[in-house]
Each structure stands twice: as structure tokens, then as C-alpha cells.
Amino acid sequence: MDKRKNKHRYLLSIRNRIFVFAILVTAIPSLSMGLLLQNMLQTTLEEKVKQKFVDSAQIMEREISLWLKKRVYDLTVFSNASIVSEAVTAYLKMPEEKANGDENQHPNITILETYLSTLQHQFKGYVRILVLSRTGAVIAASESGGRDRPFTFPDDYIQQISDQQWFKSNAYIDARDKSPLILIGVPLFLDQLYEYETLLAIEVRLTGLLTLLDPVKFGDSGDWTYQSLVNMKTGQQFLYGRGAKKVLNQIDPSPSSDRQTLREYVNGKGERLMGLVVPFRELEWGLFIVENYEKAFSGVIHARHRNILIICCFSVLMGLVAYLLTRQIMVPLSALTRGAERVAEGDLNVLLPVRRNDEIGFATTVFNEMVAKLKLSQAELEQLATTDPLTGLNNRKRVMSILRDHYEYYRRYKTAFSVLMLDVDHFKDVNDTYGHQAGDTVLKQVAEIFNENLRNVDSAGRYGGEEFLVILAESGVEESIQAAERIRKAVASHTVIHEEQEIQVHISIGIGRIHKQDGDEQNIVARADMALYRAKDEGRNRVVYHAADDL
Structure with missing residues (x-):
């Protein structure tokens, strides 16, 4: 108590008052500048985290699209088999009252189901292979799947076929093992007028996509990053990445308005998370990706402590230091922000000069490498979009x-x-x-x-x-x-x-x-x-x- 009184008397002297005033005049602008830099660094890191999440979602969508196209390609190959065309043609030619009876009594359907069962044994990831009518009724099914187990048939399959020559359903849960499933199908005998009477479909487990949800696949250590696939219409998470279910299953990923806003979440364990829901452009799914807050913004937290220590220790010199640091930091950060804006607008011809050998120089180098990889990925996608994969000619x-x-x-x-x-x-x-x-x-x-x-x-x-x-x-x-x-x-x-x-x-x-x-x-x-x-x-x-x- 006596020490505090003596300290108070010491501060009352004129010399010390002027000294304190000088310190305050220097410290307040320095503190203000420190807070400004803190806020700008927070914003920059948020944009960086958001961009990383969006990039992961774009890679994920491309991988899922390739996964779906592989299944569609398999279906197309199956549908071109003569045994399928002959059996379905014979079925369509049967009288209506006979066709609505027990299909298993007809030799053509029996042969077709045997063929479908053989195909299913060759493709272990397929739960069932089905031949359906235009209304979704089962005409033939592989033996291991059976006919009676329900599946989700999309209401808009006609529009999907008109747009892309194939259709898929929303994800649904297998009642036997609780694994997520999806139905993928193509029309049989599609002519130039888009006329068809039957559909060939496969029921596939979405667990085949689990490897895509591993953060390690996208260069992350995976210790603090969690991902799941979300149905954008219902907001329901249906497939979780490694270790993500315990962290994300109690979180509602459905945003109130803008789906591209980086949001803060707190799960049932009280963990503080930063996450983003990124809808896929060509699928009604989206990627829900979150990262531990302390990991995502560890740079901001450390910078805050460091700034407070510097202001407390060197308050007299903080004004000059803040001015110099502002010029040294803001110029490359502004260039980095402008470069990020150009990339966000689709301009990948961005190459920022690296003039510093520090964190900002490292961030600029990483940014340039990221843009180069994005440009290479874009070129590969354009090649895939314009080239016939079999002949190498233009599609x-x-x-x-x-x-x-x-x-x-x-x-x-x-x-x-x-x-x-x-x-x-x-x-x-x-x-x-x-x-x-x-x-x-x-x-x-x-x-x-x-x-x-x-x-x-x-x-x-x-x-x-x-x-x-x-x-x-x-x-x-x-x-x-x-x-x-x-x-x-x-x-x-x-x-x-x-x-x-x-x-x-x-x-x-x-x-x-x-x-x-x-x-x-x-x-x-x-x-x-x-x-x-x-x-x-x-x-x-x-x-x-x-x-x-x-x-």
C-alpha cells in the first residue's frame, strides 16, 4: 500500500507529468495503429482461411464430379450390353397385363437379373444394380440387393436427364448399416428426341468419398481441420471426414443468409471453430469445412500479445515504430489483398513480387504458388472440358x-x-x-x-x-x-x-x-x-x- 502511495506522489511531479504526457501522446497513436494493424491482419487472415476453404471445396467438387462421371460411364457401358437391350426390349413388347405381373416368371427378366448380379459382384462398391420404369418401379434388380428394399427416386430426374443425360438422387441412409447411399441412373435407348421407357440405375455407397474428406489430401495436417458434405436444400450433413462427426454433428451448418460468409461456431464440447459452407456449382451439395479457431488465427493471437508487449516496453518510440511498420507491412499486404481480389474475380495472371524474406514474403510466395497451381488446374479442367477422353480429338x-x-x-x-x-x-x-x-x-x-x-x-x-x-x-x-x-x-x-x-x-x-x-x-x-x-x-x-x- 505504501509503495502505491509513493508511486502516486512520484507521478505528480511536473517533469513526470510532461514525461507521462509525452508517453501518452506517443502511446495512444501507437496503440491505435497497433489495433488497426491487428484488425487488418485479422481481416487478411480471415480472407486467407476463407480462400483456402473455397479452394478445398473446388477441388472436392472436381473430385466428386469425376467420381460421379466414372459411375455414369460404367452405367453407359452396362446399358450398351446386348443382353440388356434384348431383355428390356422383350419386356417392353409384352402385353401390359403380363408386364405388370411377376417379372421373375419371364425368362428375359431372369436372364437380365443374373447379368446384373454378375456385374454387381465385379464392382464391389455397388449395393444394387436396377432396371427401372419411367415411374421408378423396379423391373429387374441384382440378386444381392433385391427388389423390396426402398430407395430414393428423384422427382426431377426427367429434368436431370434432359440437362446432362443422367440423373442422381439425394443422399439417403441404408437402414441396414446406416451408411449413406445415392442412386445414379441413365436412360435406356435414349434417341435423338430424348424418348425412353426404362432406366438403368446403380445404388452406390457414399463411403467411397471418405478419402476425399481427409484434410491431408489437400495439404493440411488434418489435426484441427474437419469436413463434411451437406445437402444444401435441407442443410443436413450426410457424410463426415476423419474425426469430423464428433466435432460437427451437433452444429447446424445452414447459414441464415450468405453462404459464403466465414462464421464462428461452438460445438457441444465448447470448442471454438471457424467454418464456411461452400455450395458446389453443379451439385446440390456443399462442403462444410471448419478449423480450430486457435489454429486458424494463431498468428493473430500471437501478434496481439507481441504488440501489447512492445507498446508497454517501448511506448516512447512506438509512434515512429508504428509509422515505419505501417509502411513496411501495409504495402505488401495491400498488394496481396489486390492480388487476392483479382484471383477471386477469375484473373489468374497474377504474380506478386517477393521483396522480403519474412512472414509476409513467405505469404506472398505461398500466394504465388497457390495461383500457379490454380492456373494449372484450370488449364487441366479446360483440357478435360474440350477433349474427347478416348480419341484425344475435340469433343x-x-x-x-x-x-x-x-x-x-x-x-x-x-x-x-x-x-x-x-x-x-x-x-x-x-x-x-x-x-x-x-x-x-x-x-x-x-x-x-x-x-x-x-x-x-x-x-x-x-x-x-x-x-x-x-x-x-x-x-x-x-x-x-x-x-x-x-x-x-x-x-x-x-x-x-x-x-x-x-x-x-x-x-x-x-x-x-x-x-x-x-x-x-x-x-x-x-x-x-x-x-x-x-x-x-x-x-x-x-x-x-x-x-x-x-x-
Whole structure:
């Protein structure tokens, strides 16, 4: 008590009052600057954590999309099997009253169920393989799954098929082992008018996605980061990552308004968490990802303690130090923030200069590496989006985009071009005789022949199945016919070798040339397609030119 009184008297002296005043004049701005820096660092780290969460969600969505496409590809392969088409065709031809009876009494359905059971044994991740009617009724099912166990059939499956040629259901729980399931299906016998009567579907366990929810997969140690998949319509978490269920199962991830806001949560154990719900762009799911608050903002906490200590120890010099630190810190942080804003807007051509060998320099280096990886991932995604995975040619979407560019160029500069529609003759016989893998080999080698016989200015793409579309830039009628004959002869003289089997194939080619009366690029495709049909009707293995006057 006496010491406190003596201290109070010492502070009453004029000299000390001036000294205290000088300290306060210096310390208050310093403290204000420290608080400002603290707030800016907090904001920057929040944006960094949020960006990391968003990046993880984008990677997760890409991986899940690839996982779904693999299942859809399997279904497409299954649906092309002759045993499926024959059994379903026979079922559809049965009288209605007989078809509504016990399908197991019909030999075709029995054979189909045996085939589905065989497929299921080969693909361990599939719970059931089903053939369904348009209403979702079970026509045939693999034996281990049975017919009676319920499943979720999406109400909007027709719209999904119209948009993407396949459908999937919301996640639902298997009553036997409480694991999450999903139903994925494709239409059978889908024609050009999108008409179909039956569906082929698989019931898959979502536990196959658990490895994607491991934070280690995305470069995190995984000790303090937790992830789960969320149904964005219901806000229900249906699949948890490693160690996440105990932490997240008592948290409602449904945000009140903006789903892109980094929020603070407290779970049932009283742990303080920072998390974000990131909806996927092409799925009705989202990724709920949280991180321990102390880990996510450990830099902010340590910086706060350090600033208080510095202000207390060096209050007289804090004004000058704060000014110098502000200039040293704010310039690179502002550049980093502007770079982050450009990346958020989609501009990946960002490279920030690294002029410091400290935390900010390290953060700038990490930022540059992150942008470089994002740019590489974007390039890979663009490659996947425009290239046919089997032949390496342009896919249909890409080649049609190139055709539209040629059409617009023709309208502006009147530079004529031609379109070849090519089809492998009797390709179904190749698949039936040698197998689908042999058919894939045929398509790959035919595509290589296109690349060898086309100019750099020409473009080739897989139009669908065994059909290809070639765009001959700046070509006349005779040049187009000569190019088509060159390709046809090259294919005819080429022997496809598959597993020591020699396969000889031929192609039919229809030629259409741009005409001034064409209203869009579809007219020239229609003429080339009509010419292709004429080539087929006239005996195949030939080239047919279709002039605009022949329409």
C-alpha cells in the first residue's frame, strides 16, 4: 500500500507529468495503429482461411464430379450390353397385363437379373444394380440387393436427364448399416428426341468419398481441420471426414443468409471453430469445412500479445515504430489483398513480387504458388472440358464451337469452308465380334489417321459414338473431295491390331460446304449428314458430296 502511495506522489511531479504526457501522446497513436494493424491482419487472415476453404471445396467438387462421371460411364457401358437391350426390349413388347405381373416368371427378366448380379459382384462398391420404369418401379434388380428394399427416386430426374443425360438422387441412409447411399441412373435407348421407357440405375455407397474428406489430401495436417458434405436444400450433413462427426454433428451448418460468409461456431464440447459452407456449382451439395479457431488465427493471437508487449516496453518510440511498420507491412499486404481480389474475380495472371524474406514474403510466395497451381488446374479442367477422353480429338461441344467460329468468320470475310461427316462402317459388328475394347482401339487409330492427314488449320472432333466431324478451312469442292478420299483410303489401307487380331475397317464420308443462304452452321452439318446417309445407302466405304442446291 505504501509503495502505491509513493508511486502516486512520484507521478505528480511536473517533469513526470510532461514525461507521462509525452508517453501518452506517443502511446495512444501507437496503440491505435497497433489495433488497426491487428484488425487488418485479422481481416487478411480471415480472407486467407476463407480462400483456402473455397479452394478445398473446388477441388472436392472436381473430385466428386469425376467420381460421379466414372459411375455414369460404367452405367453407359452396362446399358450398351446386348443382353440388356434384348431383355428390356422383350419386356417392353409384352402385353401390359403380363408386364405388370411377376417379372421373375419371364425368362428375359431372369436372364437380365443374373447379368446384373454378375456385374454387381465385379464392382464391389455397388449395393444394387436396377432396371427401372419411367415411374421408378423396379423391373429387374441384382440378386444381392433385391427388389423390396426402398430407395430414393428423384422427382426431377426427367429434368436431370434432359440437362446432362443422367440423373442422381439425394443422399439417403441404408437402414441396414446406416451408411449413406445415392442412386445414379441413365436412360435406356435414349434417341435423338430424348424418348425412353426404362432406366438403368446403380445404388452406390457414399463411403467411397471418405478419402476425399481427409484434410491431408489437400495439404493440411488434418489435426484441427474437419469436413463434411451437406445437402444444401435441407442443410443436413450426410457424410463426415476423419474425426469430423464428433466435432460437427451437433452444429447446424445452414447459414441464415450468405453462404459464403466465414462464421464462428461452438460445438457441444465448447470448442471454438471457424467454418464456411461452400455450395458446389453443379451439385446440390456443399462442403462444410471448419478449423480450430486457435489454429486458424494463431498468428493473430500471437501478434496481439507481441504488440501489447512492445507498446508497454517501448511506448516512447512506438509512434515512429508504428509509422515505419505501417509502411513496411501495409504495402505488401495491400498488394496481396489486390492480388487476392483479382484471383477471386477469375484473373489468374497474377504474380506478386517477393521483396522480403519474412512472414509476409513467405505469404506472398505461398500466394504465388497457390495461383500457379490454380492456373494449372484450370488449364487441366479446360483440357478435360474440350477433349474427347478416348480419341484425344475435340469433343462435340468443342468442335461445334469451332464450327460456329468458322461460320462467323465466313459471314464477315466470305472465306468458304467445308464439313466432313465421317462414320465407321459396321462399327457395331466390330464391337460384337471383337469386343468393345477392340472398338475403342479402332476409334483411337482412326482418330490418329485424321491427325496425320489433316492440315494445321483443319479441325477434327468426335461427334458421337463412331461418328466424327472434320472442318476443312478455306477449302473448295475439289479440295474437300480430295481430302475426304485421302482420309477414306488411309483408313481402308490401315489394319488395326488389337490383342494380335487384325481388324479391317472402312469409313463413309459425307461432305457439306458452306453456302451464302445458310442461316447458321447447322445447315452445313445437315447437308454433310445427308451426304453421309447417301454414302451409307450407296454401299458404304465412299465419299459423297451434298451441294446446297440438292436440298
